[in-house]
Amino acid sequence: MVNKQQLTVVKIGGDIVDNDQLLQEFYNHFKKISGPTVLVHGGGNKASALQKELGIEPKKVDGRRITDAATLEVVTMVYAGLLNKKLVAGLQATGKNAIGLSGADGDAIRAHKRSVADVDYGFAGDIDRVNFSFIDELLSGGYTPVFSAITHDGKGQLLNTNADTLAARVATAMSSKYNVQLYYCFTKAGVLEDVENGDSLVERMDSTIYAAMKSAGQIVDGMIPKLDTAFEALSSGVLRVHVGTIQILSDNTQKHTTLCL
Amino acid sequence: MVNKQQLTVVKIGGDIVDNDQLLQEFYNHFKKISGPTVLVHGGGNKASALQKELGIEPKKVDGRRITDAATLEVVTMVYAGLLNKKLVAGLQATGKNAIGLSGADGDAIRAHKRSVADVDYGFAGDIDRVNFSFIDELLSGGYTPVFSAITHDGKGQLLNTNADTLAARVATAMSSKYNVQLYYCFTKAGVLEDVENGDSLVERMDSTIYAAMKSAGQIVDGMIPKLDTAFEALSSGVLRVHVGTIQILSDNTQKHTTLCL
DSSP states (O other): OTTSEEEEEEEEOHHHHTOHHHHHHHHHHHTTOOSOEEEEEOOOSHHHHHHHHTTOOOOEETTEEOBOHHHHHHHIIIIIIIIHHHHHHHHHHTTOOEEEEOTTGGGOEEEEEOOOSSSOOBSBEEEEEEOHHHHHHHHHTTOEEEEOSEEEOSSSOEEEOOHHHHHHHHHHHHTTTEEEEEEEEOSSSSOBSSTTOTTOBOOEEOHHHHHHHHHTTOSOTTHHHHHHHHHHHHHTTOOEEEEEOGGGGTOTTSOOEEEOO | OTTSEEEEEEEEOHHHHTOHHHHHHHHHHHTTOOSOEEEEEOOOSHHHHHHHHTTOOOOEETTEEOBOHHHHHHHIIIIIIIIHHHHHHHHHHTTOOEEEEOTTGGGOEEEEEOOOSSSOOBSBEEEEEEOHHHHHHHHHTTOEEEEOSEEEOSSSOEEEOOHHHHHHHHHHHHTTTEEEEEEEEOSSSSOBSSTTOTTOBOOEEOHHHHHHHHHTTOSOTTHHHHHHHHHHHHHTTOOEEEEEOGGGGTOTTSOOEEEOO
C-alpha cells in the first residue's frame, strides 16, 4: 500500500453543478489537489427542467429516474453534452488538462440495461466493467478524466447510470494500482444524524454505525444507494471515502464525514 | 512523403447523422478504412428542431448560424452530447475504439470568439490552434477521435465552430506527420456542375476550375466555405480532398469529386 501512488476520485452533485458561483469555488479547491484526479459529475436540475420544457413528464421511483427513450436523449444531451463540456472548459481554464468522457468513449465503462423486475427503469445501466487500462493511460498522460454518468453496452446502446455508483466503481477499479481516496461533495457538511440539524454531523462512520442509522430511519432517499456503494468500495480496496462540502478537497481540517469499514 | 503513415480524416454531414439507416451504412464503410482515422461530424437538423421546441428562433446569415447564449447551450447539448455519444457508441459496436471529443477535451482545439464586423455571430469560434500532440497520442494508442464542432477559448468559454473548417484544420495539423486524405461525405455524389442534375458530377476539380465555377454562380451556399477551406488544406499539406457519398470511404472506384491544387 505504501508504495502505491495516490489517486483522488471526486464526485460532485447536481447542487454544485447547477450553481455557477459554487462551481467557480469548486474549481479553486479541485485544482489544489496534488497528484492524479478523476472527476465524476451528477446531473442537477437541468435535465428535469429541459424535460418539462419539452413536455416530457420526469418519472422517478425511490429517487431513481425512469429512463425512457425520450429521457435518454435528454440526459445524454444535458449530462454528456452541456454539463460535461462546461466542466471541461472550466477546468481547462484553471490549467487542469481535463478530458470529458461518457462510458462509451474509449470503451471506458460498459453496462447492461437493468433487467425488469418490479420496476422497468428503461434505459438505466448497471455497470459491468470499468476499463482500468484506458483510465490509467489518461492519468499517466497527465489528463484529468471527467465522467458524466452515461455508459454504453458495447452494442451501440447508451445507458443512464447512477453517478454515485459510477464514481465508486471507477474508484474501486483504480485501487489495484493506486491508493484511492473517494470524495462525495455536495452542499451539506456530510452525513447528518438529524437531516434537519446541520450541527449533527457524523464525523466518523463505520459500517456498524451506518447499519444502525439506516434501521433508525436516519439515512433516507438518495443517501442510501450512495452510502451502500461507498461501503462496497471500501471493502473492495478503496482506501477512504469522504462525504462533505467542496472545501474538504483542499482543506483537511474541514469537518466532514469519513467512512471506514 | 513516401515514408509518412496514412491518415484518413472523414467529415460527415448532418444529412447522414440525421438518418439512422444511412448511419448504419456509414459505420460499415468507415470500419473498412485501414490505418488511423479521425471522424468529424456536423450537426443535422436536431439542433434547429430542439431550438424550435424550446421557442428559440434559429438565426442564420449566409448559411452560418448565429450563436447566442441559448443557442450555444442547444448546440453543445446536441452536437457534443447527443450526436457525439450516439456516434461513439455506434462505432464502438463495430469494433472501432472511438473517443468523442469537443475542442475543450484534452485542449484539442482552441478558438477565439469571432470579432464583430458586419455581423455579430455571437459565440462562434474561429480556430487558432489544433493540438497535434494530443490527437497524435490518441491515434498512436489505437483510438479513433470523433470530433463535434464545439471548441473552447482556454478561458472557460465554449464556442460553436464550423464542422467543415474544423475537419480541414485537423487534417492540416496532422499532415506534418501523416499523409492525410480528407473526405467530405454527404448524400450527394460530389460537386455538381448543375445542382439540379445529379449526373453533372465534376470528377476532378483544381483551383482554376473552382474559381471559374464560383464566378459562374455554380457553387453556392455552404459549398463555398467548405471548398474554400478544402483548397486551403490542400495548399497547407493535406494530400488529397474527396467530396462524395459515404460509399467512397470503402470503394475507390466510386465516382466522386477529387480536389487538387
